[in-house]
Amino acid sequence: MIRDLGDGLVLRAATAADGDTLAAFVGDVLRVQDGDEPNRHLAAWTRDLQQARHPSFRPGDTTLVTDTRTGAIASCLHLISQTWTYGGVPIGVGQPELIGTRPAYRGRGLVRAQFDVVHGWSAERGHRMQAIAGIPWFYRQFGYELAIERGGGPRVRRDALGPLPLPPPGWRVRPATVEDAPLLAEQSATADARGLVSVPRDAALWRYELAGHSADSAPRREVRILERDGEPAGYVASGIEAFGGALVVTAFEVRPGVSWREAWTAALAPLFEAGDALAAGTPAGRCIALSFWLLGRDHPLYRVVHFQERDDGYALYARVSDVPAFLRAVTPALERRLAVSACAGHTGSLTLGFYRAGVRLAFERGKVTAIEPWTVDVDVRGIEFGRPSSDPRRPLAMFPDLTFLQLLYGFRALAEIEAAFPDCIVRTGEARALLEALFPKAPSSVWPMV
Numbered sequence: 001m002i003r004d005l006g007d008g009l010v011l012r013a014a015t016a017a018d019g020d021t022l023a024a025f026v027g028d029v030l031r032v033q034d035g036d037e038p039n040r041h042l043a044a045w046t047r048d049l050q051q052a053r054h055p056s057f058r059p060g061d062t063t064l065v066t067d068t069r070t071g072a073i074a075s076c077l078h079l080i081s082q083t084w085t086y087g088g089v090p091i092g093v094g095q096p097e098l099i100g101t102r103p104a105y106r107g108r109g110l111v112r113a114q115f116d117v118v119h120g121w122s123a124e125r126g127h128r129m130q131a132i133a134g135i136p137w138f139y140r141q142f143g144y145e146l147a148i149e150r151g152g153g154p155r156v157r158r159d160a161l162g163p164l165p166l167p168p169p170g171w172r173v174r175p176a177t178v179e180d181a182p183l184l185a186e187q188s189a190t191a192d193a194r195g196l197v198s199v200p201r202d203a204a205l206w207r208y209e210l211a212g213h214s215a216d217s218a219p220r221r222e223v224r225i226l227e228r229d230g231e232p233a234g235y236v237a238s239g240i241e242a243f244g245g246a247l248v249v250t251a252f253e254v255r256p257g258v259s260w261r262e263a264w265t266a267a268l269a270p271l272f273e274a275g276d277a278l279a280a281g282t283p284a285g286r287c288i289a290l291s292f293w294l295l296g297r298d299h300p301l302y303r304v305v306h307f308q309e310r311d312d313g314y315a316l317y318a319r320v321s322d323v324p325a326f327l328r329a330v331t332p333a334l335e336r337r338l339a340v341s342a343c344a345g346h347t348g349s350l351t352l353g354f355y356r357a358g359v360r361l362a363f364e365r366g367k368v369t370a371i372e373p374w375t376v377d378v379d380v381r382g383i384e385f386g387r388p389s390s391d392p393r394r395p396l397a398m399f400p401d402l403t404f405l406q407l408l409y410g411f412r413a414l415a416e417i418e419a420a421f422p423d424c425i426v427r428t429g430e431a432r433a434l435l436e437a438l439f440p441k442a443p444s445s446v447w448p449m450v
């Protein structure tokens with residue numbers, strides 16, 4: 001037992017023996033909105049995790065609250081450890097997932113108590129940040145901000161396309177096998193390099209994606225290799241559910257030197273065929289659209305295909321409990337960005353105030369020489385108007401709450417944050433130039449390794 005929560009409830013880590021009960025619990029509690037049926041895809045995912053199939057997850061990485069009077073599970077949370085990259089720098093990430101509380105136990109702080117525990121585990125594992133793909137607002141209560149791009153890509157309706165094109169000569173599409181893992185690792189690295197935040201997959205992780213998930217598990221993808229003249233020319237990945245008759249395409253990549261336009265034409269018919277297979281037996285009956293939502297706001301495909309429809313983007317939650325430590329860890333990425341900006345070779349210091357906390361960055365000829373915690377001195381004279389000041393105890397830029405994370409992850413441009421939050425204030429032109437150089441708005445493509 002980790003903690004006695006009183007009233008007959010205890011918080012403990014799961015063991016392999018909890019697997020089936022947990023899977024049934026998750027399937028029941030995390031059904032789709034207003035759903036009548038348990039969610040078999042999330043149940044299968046939970047079972048996979050509890051069977052220790054995932055390369056960096058063990059049953060003990062789950063917290064459970066059980067009711068000792070009945071032995072039943074009241075609430076659960078899974079912490080999935082991964083390595084992501086930020087500007088090409090590897091970063092340890094803990095992703096809390098599959099979080100749910102049975103209705104009779106809600107609003108009693110059971111999820112809050114589990115976050116207390118897993119945030120401690122995550123820190124012990126050296127994670128620099130935590131991330132969640134989660135429901136609106138709720139996770140803000142535990143120190144999270146919606147700060148990393150998720151979704152916002154286009155969709156294509158079948159009826160807008162007319163007859164599907166034949167593949168260009170020499171093209172063929174086939175299912176990927178584990179033998180393709182090294183090739184997929186090489187090609188996904190090209191895709192990862194386009195995003196500020198990415199989740200790199202080496203051949204071993206690709207083997208897990210191809211053969212590690214059980215057939216029904218929510219994160220499983222169907223991966224297909226695009227071949228031209230018998231040679232691999234790219235790949236396309238899609239989800240295992242047809243939501244509202246739409247096949248969700250989660251990755252689309254083409255080797256350097258290969259035509260994106262040809263790859264697109266080659267992939268269309270096989271994707272609708274795959275969608276038809278998934279949509280059979282659902283109310284839609286057949287695949288009525290391809291959704292590229294998860295490809296995000298920017299993707300090479302959008303430059304060769306004119307998409308007319310787009311669904312609004314959402315965001316991943318991020319939590320960074322120690323901003324100075326995070327910035328220190330990604331110093332190479334910061335220095336690279338500075339070097340290609342108009343502030344290249346900068347010498348000076350940048351103080352950022354988060355109202356209750358802050359950080360100071362020091363630069364010497366374009367190199368970072370210090371990144372340290374910094375706090376606003378409350379003894380300064382007079383009212384804060386955000387105007388230029390010769391008093392170095394005032395921060396050069398101010399960000400309310402966790403809004404700095406939106407800038408850090410390239411989710412919003414500085415000007416967008418200033419427009420949305422009047423108490424986001426940049427005091428000097430130099431601070432503005434530095435912030436824009438270090439933290440430009442940038443696309444991210446995060447396919448978590450879950």
Ligand SMILES: CC(C)(COP(=O)(O)OP(=O)(O)OC[C@H]1O[C@@H](n2cnc3c(N)ncnc32)[C@H](O)[C@@H]1OP(=O)(O)O)[C@@H](O)C(=O)NCCC(=O)NCCS
Pocket residue numbers: 029030075099100101102105106107108109110111112113133134135138141
């Ligand atoms: C969302 C859910 C996990 C919350 O579980 P819970 O055990 O009630 O959460 P907690 O009691 O620890 O919540 C912490 C606080 O948020 C409040 N809260 C609970 N659900 C909330 C919600 N949906 N929105 C906003 N606040 C909520 C609680 O009252 C509590 O407030 P307090 O700190 O002032 O006492 C639960 O409602 C659930 O299982 N929902 C269905 C499945 C789901 O959506 N899971 C999340 C998928 S990402």
